[in-house]
Amino acid sequence: MPGHLTAFLVVLVLALLSMPVYALRGPGRDADADRKGSRFLLGLGDFLVHWFMWVLSPAEALALRLRLTPDAFNFAGLAFGLAAGVLIAGGHLEAGGWAIVLGGVCDILDGRIARATGVDSAYGTFIDSTLDRFGEVFVLLGFAVYLHPLTAGPFLAAAALAGSLLVSYTRARGESVGVTCKEGLMQRGERLVLTILACFLDGPVSPRLGRPPGSVVLATLGLIALGTFATAAYRTAWIGSRLRQGGKRGP
Secondary structure (H helix, E strand, C coil): CHHHHEEEEEHHHHHHHHHHHHHHHCCCCHHHHHHHHHHHHCCCCCHHHHHHHHHHHHHHHHHHHHHCCHHHHHHHHHHHHHHHHHHHCCHHHHHHHHHHHHHHHHHHHHHHHHHHCCCCCCHHHHHHHHHHHHHHHHHHHHHHHCCCCCCCHHHHHHHHHHHHHHHHHHHHHHHHHHCCCCCCCHHHHHHHHCCCCCCCCHHHHHHHHHCCCCCHHHHHHHHHHHHHHHHHHHHHHHHHHHHHHHHCCCC
Protein backbone atom coordinates (compact mmCIF):
# COMPACT_ATOMS: atom_id res chain seq x y z
CA MET A 1 0.00 0.00 0.00
CA PRO A 2 1.49 3.40 -1.00
CA GLY A 3 2.82 5.53 1.87
CA HIS A 4 0.48 8.46 1.18
CA LEU A 5 -2.57 6.20 1.20
CA THR A 6 -1.43 4.50 4.41
CA ALA A 7 -0.99 7.88 6.09
CA PHE A 8 -4.41 8.96 4.88
CA LEU A 9 -6.05 5.82 6.28
CA VAL A 10 -4.27 6.29 9.63
CA VAL A 11 -5.47 9.90 9.82
CA LEU A 12 -8.99 8.81 8.84
CA VAL A 13 -9.10 6.14 11.56
CA LEU A 14 -7.82 8.59 14.18
CA ALA A 15 -10.42 11.11 13.06
CA LEU A 16 -13.22 8.58 13.40
CA LEU A 17 -11.99 7.55 16.85
CA SER A 18 -11.88 11.18 17.98
CA MET A 19 -15.50 11.87 17.04
CA PRO A 20 -17.09 9.99 19.97
CA VAL A 21 -14.56 11.65 22.29
CA TYR A 22 -15.66 15.05 21.03
CA ALA A 23 -19.33 14.09 21.26
CA LEU A 24 -18.96 12.95 24.88
CA ARG A 25 -16.32 15.31 26.27
CA GLY A 26 -15.85 18.11 23.75
CA PRO A 27 -16.79 21.75 24.28
CA GLY A 28 -19.90 21.50 22.12
CA ARG A 29 -20.68 23.83 19.26
CA ASP A 30 -17.92 26.17 18.16
CA ALA A 31 -18.94 29.77 18.83
CA ASP A 32 -16.90 31.21 15.97
CA ALA A 33 -18.38 28.76 13.46
CA ASP A 34 -21.88 29.62 14.68
CA ARG A 35 -21.23 33.36 14.35
CA LYS A 36 -19.89 32.86 10.83
CA GLY A 37 -22.80 30.61 9.89
CA SER A 38 -20.57 27.75 8.75
CA ARG A 39 -22.54 24.82 7.33
CA PHE A 40 -21.78 21.53 5.64
CA LEU A 41 -24.11 19.40 3.51
CA LEU A 42 -27.02 21.81 3.98
CA GLY A 43 -26.67 21.54 7.74
CA LEU A 44 -26.72 17.74 7.85
CA GLY A 45 -22.96 17.72 8.42
CA ASP A 46 -22.83 20.49 11.01
CA PHE A 47 -21.51 18.02 13.61
CA LEU A 48 -18.46 17.58 11.38
CA VAL A 49 -17.95 21.35 11.19
CA HIS A 50 -17.85 21.79 14.96
CA TRP A 51 -15.82 18.61 15.46
CA PHE A 52 -13.22 19.80 12.94
CA MET A 53 -12.94 23.19 14.63
CA TRP A 54 -12.25 21.30 17.88
CA VAL A 55 -9.58 19.21 16.14
CA LEU A 56 -7.93 22.38 14.81
CA SER A 57 -8.06 24.22 18.14
CA PRO A 58 -4.48 23.22 19.17
CA ALA A 59 -3.13 24.52 15.84
CA GLU A 60 -5.10 27.73 16.29
CA ALA A 61 -3.78 28.17 19.84
CA LEU A 62 -0.20 27.60 18.63
CA ALA A 63 -0.63 30.12 15.81
CA LEU A 64 -1.89 32.70 18.29
CA ARG A 65 1.08 32.09 20.61
CA LEU A 66 3.48 32.45 17.69
CA ARG A 67 1.65 35.61 16.61
CA LEU A 68 1.17 34.36 13.08
CA THR A 69 -0.91 36.74 10.99
CA PRO A 70 -3.97 35.95 8.88
CA ASP A 71 -1.98 36.94 5.80
CA ALA A 72 0.60 34.26 6.62
CA PHE A 73 -2.16 31.65 6.35
CA ASN A 74 -3.71 33.33 3.30
CA PHE A 75 -0.50 33.12 1.29
CA ALA A 76 0.42 29.70 2.68
CA GLY A 77 -2.96 28.47 1.47
CA LEU A 78 -2.26 29.94 -1.96
CA ALA A 79 1.12 28.20 -2.06
CA PHE A 80 -0.45 24.87 -1.10
CA GLY A 81 -3.08 25.34 -3.81
CA LEU A 82 -0.38 25.94 -6.41
CA ALA A 83 1.61 22.95 -5.13
CA ALA A 84 -1.50 20.78 -5.29
CA GLY A 85 -2.14 21.76 -8.90
CA VAL A 86 1.43 21.01 -9.93
CA LEU A 87 1.48 17.66 -8.10
CA ILE A 88 -1.87 16.57 -9.53
CA ALA A 89 -0.84 17.57 -13.06
CA GLY A 90 2.25 15.40 -12.63
CA GLY A 91 0.17 12.39 -11.56
CA HIS A 92 1.02 12.59 -7.85
CA LEU A 93 -2.58 12.53 -6.68
CA GLU A 94 -2.00 11.50 -3.07
CA ALA A 95 0.65 14.19 -2.51
CA GLY A 96 -1.69 16.67 -4.18
CA GLY A 97 -4.43 15.55 -1.81
CA TRP A 98 -2.27 16.35 1.21
CA ALA A 99 -1.52 19.79 -0.26
CA ILE A 100 -5.27 20.40 -0.64
CA VAL A 101 -5.78 19.35 2.99
CA LEU A 102 -3.12 21.78 4.21
CA GLY A 103 -4.48 24.56 2.01
CA GLY A 104 -7.96 23.98 3.46
CA VAL A 105 -6.60 24.16 7.01
CA CYS A 106 -4.89 27.46 6.19
CA ASP A 107 -8.16 28.73 4.72
CA ILE A 108 -9.94 28.02 8.01
CA LEU A 109 -7.22 29.37 10.27
CA ASP A 110 -6.77 32.71 8.49
CA GLY A 111 -10.29 33.86 9.32
CA ARG A 112 -10.29 32.41 12.84
CA ILE A 113 -6.98 34.11 13.66
CA ALA A 114 -8.27 37.41 12.26
CA ARG A 115 -11.45 37.25 14.36
CA ALA A 116 -9.62 36.06 17.48
CA THR A 117 -7.14 38.95 17.29
CA GLY A 118 -9.70 41.57 16.24
CA VAL A 119 -8.05 42.36 12.91
CA ASP A 120 -10.80 41.07 10.62
CA SER A 121 -11.51 43.67 7.97
CA ALA A 122 -12.83 44.24 4.47
CA TYR A 123 -9.25 43.78 3.22
CA GLY A 124 -9.03 40.38 4.90
CA THR A 125 -12.38 39.25 3.55
CA PHE A 126 -11.38 40.26 0.02
CA ILE A 127 -7.90 38.69 0.14
CA ASP A 128 -9.20 35.50 1.75
CA SER A 129 -11.98 34.84 -0.75
CA THR A 130 -9.92 35.91 -3.77
CA LEU A 131 -6.88 33.79 -2.94
CA ASP A 132 -9.19 30.85 -2.25
CA ARG A 133 -10.42 31.11 -5.83
CA PHE A 134 -6.83 31.20 -7.13
CA GLY A 135 -6.03 28.04 -5.16
CA GLU A 136 -9.11 26.23 -6.42
CA VAL A 137 -8.32 27.21 -10.00
CA PHE A 138 -4.79 25.80 -9.65
CA VAL A 139 -6.16 22.48 -8.38
CA LEU A 140 -8.77 22.11 -11.12
CA LEU A 141 -6.27 23.07 -13.82
CA GLY A 142 -4.04 20.34 -12.43
CA PHE A 143 -6.89 17.87 -12.82
CA ALA A 144 -7.44 19.03 -16.41
CA VAL A 145 -3.81 18.25 -17.25
CA TYR A 146 -3.85 14.92 -15.39
CA LEU A 147 -7.05 13.76 -17.08
CA HIS A 148 -6.05 14.67 -20.64
CA PRO A 149 -5.74 10.97 -21.69
CA LEU A 150 -9.44 10.45 -20.88
CA THR A 151 -11.84 11.77 -23.50
CA ALA A 152 -14.12 13.67 -21.13
CA GLY A 153 -11.39 14.56 -18.63
CA PRO A 154 -10.48 18.14 -19.60
CA PHE A 155 -14.15 18.96 -20.28
CA LEU A 156 -15.33 17.82 -16.83
CA ALA A 157 -12.42 19.60 -15.15
CA ALA A 158 -13.35 22.78 -17.02
CA ALA A 159 -17.03 22.30 -16.10
CA ALA A 160 -16.15 21.84 -12.43
CA LEU A 161 -13.97 24.96 -12.57
CA ALA A 162 -16.67 27.03 -14.27
CA GLY A 163 -19.34 25.85 -11.84
CA SER A 164 -17.15 26.55 -8.82
CA LEU A 165 -16.50 30.09 -9.98
CA LEU A 166 -20.21 30.63 -10.71
CA VAL A 167 -21.11 29.59 -7.15
CA SER A 168 -18.77 32.24 -5.79
CA TYR A 169 -19.82 34.82 -8.39
CA THR A 170 -23.55 34.52 -7.68
CA ARG A 171 -22.96 35.05 -3.97
CA ALA A 172 -20.63 38.01 -4.55
CA ARG A 173 -22.95 39.61 -7.09
CA GLY A 174 -25.93 39.15 -4.78
CA GLU A 175 -24.08 40.77 -1.90
CA SER A 176 -23.14 43.69 -4.15
CA VAL A 177 -26.87 44.47 -4.60
CA GLY A 178 -27.75 43.90 -0.97
CA VAL A 179 -28.86 40.25 -0.92
CA THR A 180 -26.78 37.57 0.81
CA CYS A 181 -27.23 33.94 -0.21
CA LYS A 182 -24.94 31.26 1.23
CA GLU A 183 -27.27 28.38 0.43
CA GLY A 184 -26.60 25.44 -1.85
CA LEU A 185 -25.20 21.93 -1.60
CA MET A 186 -21.90 22.26 -3.46
CA GLN A 187 -20.10 25.01 -1.55
CA ARG A 188 -16.35 25.22 -1.00
CA GLY A 189 -16.29 22.81 1.93
CA GLU A 190 -18.09 20.09 0.01
CA ARG A 191 -15.85 20.62 -3.02
CA LEU A 192 -12.71 20.36 -0.90
CA VAL A 193 -13.82 17.12 0.70
CA LEU A 194 -14.71 15.58 -2.65
CA THR A 195 -11.42 16.51 -4.32
CA ILE A 196 -9.41 15.24 -1.34
CA LEU A 197 -11.26 11.90 -1.37
CA ALA A 198 -10.81 11.60 -5.14
CA CYS A 199 -7.05 12.13 -4.83
CA PHE A 200 -6.66 9.38 -2.23
CA LEU A 201 -9.21 6.89 -3.57
CA ASP A 202 -8.49 7.00 -7.29
CA GLY A 203 -5.35 4.84 -7.05
CA PRO A 204 -6.88 1.88 -5.17
CA VAL A 205 -10.48 2.12 -6.44
CA SER A 206 -10.19 2.74 -10.20
CA PRO A 207 -8.29 -0.50 -10.98
CA ARG A 208 -10.59 -2.52 -8.71
CA LEU A 209 -13.49 -1.32 -10.84
CA GLY A 210 -11.61 -2.31 -13.99
CA ARG A 211 -11.30 1.32 -15.01
CA PRO A 212 -8.23 3.31 -16.12
CA PRO A 213 -6.40 5.63 -13.71
CA GLY A 214 -8.29 8.87 -13.18
CA SER A 215 -11.74 7.31 -13.39
CA VAL A 216 -12.66 8.11 -9.78
CA VAL A 217 -11.39 11.66 -10.26
CA LEU A 218 -13.40 11.92 -13.47
CA ALA A 219 -16.61 10.86 -11.75
CA THR A 220 -15.93 13.20 -8.84
CA LEU A 221 -15.41 16.19 -11.11
CA GLY A 222 -18.64 15.32 -12.92
CA LEU A 223 -20.44 15.35 -9.57
CA ILE A 224 -18.84 18.67 -8.64
CA ALA A 225 -19.81 20.15 -12.02
CA LEU A 226 -23.44 19.10 -11.64
CA GLY A 227 -23.60 20.25 -8.03
CA THR A 228 -21.98 23.62 -8.62
CA PHE A 229 -24.15 24.49 -11.62
CA ALA A 230 -27.24 23.48 -9.64
CA THR A 231 -26.08 25.58 -6.67
CA ALA A 232 -25.32 28.59 -8.88
CA ALA A 233 -28.71 28.28 -10.60
CA TYR A 234 -30.48 28.04 -7.24
CA ARG A 235 -28.67 31.11 -5.91
CA THR A 236 -29.46 33.04 -9.08
CA ALA A 237 -33.17 32.25 -8.78
CA TRP A 238 -33.23 32.89 -5.02
CA ILE A 239 -31.45 36.24 -5.22
CA GLY A 240 -33.48 37.29 -8.25
CA SER A 241 -36.75 36.57 -6.46
CA ARG A 242 -35.67 38.58 -3.41
CA LEU A 243 -34.66 41.52 -5.57
CA ARG A 244 -37.94 41.39 -7.47
CA GLN A 245 -39.97 41.25 -4.25
CA GLY A 246 -37.99 44.10 -2.71
CA GLY A 247 -38.02 46.23 -5.81
CA LYS A 248 -34.23 46.46 -5.75
CA ARG A 249 -32.25 46.69 -8.91
CA GLY A 250 -28.55 46.27 -9.40
CA PRO A 251 -26.34 48.49 -11.51
